[in-house]
Amino acid sequence: MKKIIIFMALATLCPFFKVHGQTNYLIKGRVIDSATNSPLIGATVRIKTTQILNHTDKEGEFTLSSKNVSGILNVSFIGYKTKELSFSVENQYDITISLTDDRNNLKEVSVVSTGYQTLPKDRATGSFATVDYELYNRRTSSDILSKLEGVVPGLLFNRNTAVNANGTNDINIRGHSTLLSNDQPLIVIDGFPYQGDLNNINPNDIDNVTVLKDAAAASIWGVRSGNGVIVLTTKKGKENQKLKIELNANVTFAKKPDLHYDPNFLESGDYIDIEKLIFNQGYFDSQIGDPTQVISPVVQILAKQRSGSLSNDEANAAINNLRAVDSRDGLSKYFYRKSVNQQYNLNIRGGGLKSDYYISVGEDHLLSNLAGNSNNRFTLSSNFNFYPTKDLRINIGSRYTISNQWNNSQLNNIGVRGNLGNHIYPYTQFADPKGNSLATTKNYNLDFVNTAQQAGYLDWNYRPLDEQSFSDNQISSRDNLLNFGVNYKIIKGLNADLKYQFENSNGQNSNYYSLDSYYARNLINEYSQKNADGSITYPIPVGGILQQSNGFLNAYQARAQLNYNNVFGNDHEVTAILGAELNSTINKSNSNTAYGYNKDTESSTSKIDFADLFNLNPDLGTGQIPNNQNFSKTTDHFVSYFGNASYTYKQRYIVSLSGRVDKSNLFGVATNNKAVPLFSSGIAWDLSKEQFYHIDWLPDLKIRATYGYNANINKSATAVTTLLQLSNSYFNGQPYNEIANPGNPELRWEKDRMINLGIDFASKKNIISGSFDYFFKRSTDLFGPSPLPPSTGVTNFFGNTASTVGHGFDLVLNSQNVSLSNFTWSSNFLLSYVIDKVKSYSGDYTVIDYLRAGAESITPIAGTPTFGIYSFKAGSLTHDAGDPQGYINGQISTDYTNIIAKTTVSDLYYNGPSRPTTFGSFRNNFRYKSWSLSANLIFKLNYYFRRTSTSLSYVGIAYGGWNSDYSKRWQKPGDESSTTVPSIQLPPSNNDRETFYDYSQTLVDRGDHIRLQDIRLAYEMKFNLASKSKINHLTLFAYLNNVGIIWRANKDHLDPDLFTGSLPLPLTISLGLNTNF
Incomplete structure (x- = not known):
């Protein structure tokens, strides 16, 4: 079998071989780091004055073929000082070469990883971005992705x-290549896509990151590469390395959020004046006696004053006391706190x-700034390599994570603003002067609530301050990952990889509400049935309520791969991989609700009538008892075949080619049968190595060009008709089915064709270095709906019907501004531009769909950006009425009714894109002796956002339409020259x-703004070997994050980077250390 494999490999690669008649001498050696003795992978070893060269392998070893018995070796590696030494074949056959670190001349990470292979960046044709260990750990964070913001x-x-x-924001690489499918990048960890919760990964285990941006870089990942790929490589041990112990520890503090930032608030005095105004108009008259209306x-005070229950003086005094209350103070005091991570x-x-x-073992503890919320995470990971023979390597790795999250904050129930749903007023008080909890309005009229208990119902009062101790809402997860790999060296330059990975993840969301909780009391009361004799029966048992949902994931991934890397003669180098892989992912979930649950005995009542309709209190109609019972299972299978090859001639001309075929149970039969590969190709030319190149001030210049296809899939559509089985129909209480997907045998993946043109450059001594990439992409066969005749039984067909186009560029500039023996100053500038437009x-x-769309929703008008802001065209306010x-x-x-009715999509005013089209960062790094300081500015330009404003009716304001714009409203003729906020109307209002x-x-x-994202100050101590201390290295640091916006285009001092209704992230301060022994 071994002979057959060798024969096939040689037959595939035979076009690249040359035959030489003269005698050649073999030179073998190893390149290592002078400080750690660890091998340097990808170092260049060249025989001086010739084009004979090779690159070191994973053991740091190299082999050269020389025509001469002696000469000079030139050894170079990015980030290290180049070294030259003489050799003599007669005296030296095996050379060990140690290189010294040269941090001042470090340009970038020299090796990029695609997840399938690693290769020196100077031999890559694609567009890669790399983040090394030092840059990745510059930022303090407990998640793996946020560390990449502003550095890629x-x-x-x-x-x-x-x-x-995953608790992270939407992220995109080079914009969007899809409309309705998953638009997030593929995350690859140590060669395999990660299927679980990203919060299970400890960022301290990450060694470096490579971001694959164009087709030549990412297409090897096939139908999952359309949104770009982020490849994370974890830390590993090294052969012949002494025991090294590393400790990382940090604590991050954050102050409470600034509740007074929120413009969607109204001062208590203004709000009370509005309530009095519409009360006098008789608006509340029909609601005061209605138990379903919240007053x-x-x-209530005004009603009692009118009825004579309160005197004028008593009513005025009570109202004046409320004018002095600001509910934000109570919210901040009782429901927020300083966070500690x-x-x-x-x-x-x-x-x-x-x-x-x-x-590696890790422990994280987060005390959230929301009182009642916290989480813990424990991680244990390992990686072992064994070398039984010279040609065999066995790898075994594992990762185990336990995480627990508690979500008992009451803010989701009481809110910061709004009246209809949460009924918190600007003057709401949560506790009396002695700290005793107070009841607040919620769901029903307080007069009804106060008498309900006398009628036999459970206490119906809602006391937010007590609720936190009456609930136990917890999310627990266990994540296990095991991988196994074998690498066997078949012949020189050719080795085989067999890899297998199994991932198992179990998560449980458990929400327990004790009988004392408002949730349990309210639900039990709603379904309580009052009998003719005045007694009450309880279809929902009197007791606690437990809601549980469980999720299970099993992912199996296996790969067989041949790797080839060799240098032929003086001028030719070939790198190639060829392989196949299997992927299977099974997701299962279930949920249920237990009523009458006793937490001590872990028992509940099983006899619950979920089928019948019950009269709901108070006068809420009828309804079925919610059972929350659901079961689901999805299975995804992929079979893939892939290959990649690159050829380098004279270390200056590079050609690459990549191809992949994916088959899946998600695709239609026709698509699987066609087996059309996704491919990419690329070329690169290192101009600076040409003999005619004589630009002394620009000694490094390389140009690149790539073309190819990435792809994306949508798991919500399938090739066959699928049914969704539901239970307990509202009409007959019986199970029923719905057609979830009508099926499409022609279903295929979304394709993204991309052209990338790039240039890499560096001036003398790397004073200025960087790259520029321009790309054009066209995405076709995108998933989208198509209207169908109602007679088909399906109103919309979901298939490959849409397309988009896009283009942009990425600019990277690195500069060494000052480089002295004790002081250095360097800068890094990133600038990206990307625009995506809908083609069909x-x-x-x-x-109304286009008007409501924002940064989260597409606006698919042909010829315009994928995400845009559209509005009604508006003039100035009228003089007489505002x-x-x-x-x-x-x-x-x-005539607002006709304006809305007669405005077509083409009549809408296009403000601009809702997501930044120009963005980047500017980071400055200073080092003085053992001190270092860096600061990163992040900018986002050329986009728009829709801000909120006040309701235009007093009734609307009374029911939650608060905004500080109320004070800017038009009040008299002439105000239209100084405000754009219309007048406020009395009832009846015009919706x-x-x-x-x-x-x-x-x-x-x-939305344009510039933000000082973070500042990092560090003090580094190194200990020489002669020191008595066992510590080799110690770094102490302080890190400030979310420092603040230093410029913004809007005049209202709003943060355009906030999701609607959210508060600005507070300034965080981290103190930490990193040391190794």
């Missing part, structure tokens, strides 16, 4: 979107002649007037 060109963190299931404390990590690594090892889309979007003005058929108007104003161009501002 083309990578944008969309902070103005909601966080995803504010002020309205502790991170500890200890790892050991080393190796001998036949093995190496890495073991057949979905039926309405005018009404906003719009347009009908080009004519100014205040169309409000809708027009909410979505008018008046409320759209520019």
Whole structure:
């Protein structure tokens, strides 16, 4: 079998061989780090005055073929001082060469990883971005992705979107290549896609990161590469390395959020004046006696004053007391706190002649700034390599994570603003002067609530301050990952890899509500049935309620791969991989609710009537008892074949080619049968190595060009018709089915064609270095809806019907501004530009869909950006009434009903993109002796956001439409010259007037801003070997994050990077150390 493999490999690569007749002499050696004796992978070893060269392998070893018996070797490696030494074949056959670190001339990480192979960056044709260990750990964070913000060109963190299931914001590499499918990059860890929760990965285990941005870099990942790929490589041990112990520890403090930032608030005095105004108009008259209507404390006082229950003096005194209350003070005092995040990590690594090892243990504790919320994480990871023979390497790795998260904050229930849902008023008090909990309004009229208990119901009062101790809401997860690999060296330059990885993840979300909790009391009371004799029966048992949901993931991944790397003669070098892999992912979930649950005995009542309809209290109609019972299972299978090869001629001309075929149970039969590969190709030319190149001030110049296809999949559509089984129909209480997907045998992946043109450069002594990449992409076969005739039984067909185009560039500039023996100053500037436009889309979007879209929703109008802000065209306010003005058929108007009805999509005003099209960072690094200081500015330009404003009716304000714009409202003729906020109307209000104003161009501002993201100060101590201390290295640091915005385009001092309704991230201060023994 071995002979057959050798024969096939040689037959495949035979076009690259040359035959030589003269005698050649073999030179063998090893290149190591002078400080650690660890091998340097990818170092260049050249025979001086010739083109004979080779690169060191994973053991740091090299082999050269020389025509002469003696000569001079030139050995270089990025980040190390170049070394020259003489050799003589007669006296030296095996040479050990040690290189010295040269930090001042470090340009960039020299090796890039695609997840399938590592290769020197100077031999890559694709567009890669690399983050080394030092840069990655500059930022303090407990998650693996946020450390990349502001240090990777083309990578944008969309902070103005909601966080995803992993608790992170939406991120994109070079914009969007899809419309309705997953738009997040593929995350690869140690060669395999990671399927679990990213919060399970300890960032202290990461050694370096490579971001794959174009087709030549990422297409090897096939149908999962369309959004770019982030490859993380974890720390490993090294052969012949002494035991090394490393400790990382840090504590991060953050102050409470600034609740007074939120413009969606109204001072208590203004709010009370509004309540009194509409009370006198009779607005609340029909609600005061209705148990289902929530009446504010002020309205209750006014009603009692009117009925004579309170005197005028008593009522005025009570109301004046409320005018002095600011609910934000109580929220900040009782429901927020300063957060503390502790991170500890200890790892050991080393190796001998036949093995190496890495073991890491980590512990994280986060006390959230939301009282009642916290989480803990424990991680244990290991990696072992064994070398039974010279040609065989066995790798065994594991990762185990336990995490627990408690979510008992009551802010989700009481909110910071709003009235209809949460009923917290600007003057709400949560405790009396002695600290005793007070009841607040929620769901029902307080007069009804106060008498309900006398009628036999459970206490129906809601006391936010008590609720935290009455609930136990916990998310627990266990994540196990095991991998195994074998690498066997078949012949010189050719080796085989067999790898297998198994990942198992179990998560449980448990929400327990004791009988004392408002949730349990309210639900039990709602379904309680009052009998004719006045007694009460309880269809929901009197007791606690436990809601549970469980998720299970099993992912199996196996790969067989041949790797080839060799140098032929003086001028030819070939690197190639060829392989196949299997991937299978099974996701299962279930959920249920237990009523009458006793936490001590862990028992509940099993006889619950979920089928019948019950009368709901108080006078809420009828309903079924929620059972929350669901079961689901999804299975994804992939079979893939891939290959990649590159050829280098005279170390200056590089050609690469990559191809991959994916088959999956998600695709249609026709697509799987066609087996059309995704491919990419690239070329590179190192101009600076040409004999005619004589630009002394620019000694390094390389140009690149790539072309190819990436792809993306959408798991919500399948090739076959699928049914969704549901239970307990509202009409008959019986199970029923829905067609979840009508099926599409022609279903195929989304394709993203990309062209990338790049240039890498460096001036003399690396005073200025960097790169520039321009890219153009066209995405076709994107998933989108297509309307179908109702007679088909399906109103929309979801398939490969849409397309987009895009282009942009990434610029990287690094400069060594000052380089003295005791002081250095360097800078890093990143600038990216990307614009995506919709080319075709057949979905039926309405005018209101485009108006409501923001940074999270697409606006698929052909020829415009994928994410845009659209508005009603607006004129100035009217002089006599302060009404906003719009347009009908080009004519100014205040007929809001007709403006809304007659405005078409083409009539809408396009403000601009809702996501930044220009973004980047500017980082400065200073070092004086053992001190270092760095600061990073992040900028986002050329985008817009829609801000909120006040409701235009007093009733709307009373029911939550608060905003500081209320004080800027039009009040008298002439105000229109100094404000754009319309007048506020008394009942009856005009809802169309409000809708027009909410979505008018008046409320759209520019989002451009520059933010001082972070500052890091560190003191580094190194101990020489002669020192009695066992410590080799110690770094103490202080890190400030979320320092603040230093410039913004909008005049309202708003943070455009906030998701609607959220508060600015507070300044955090981290103190920490890193040391090794």
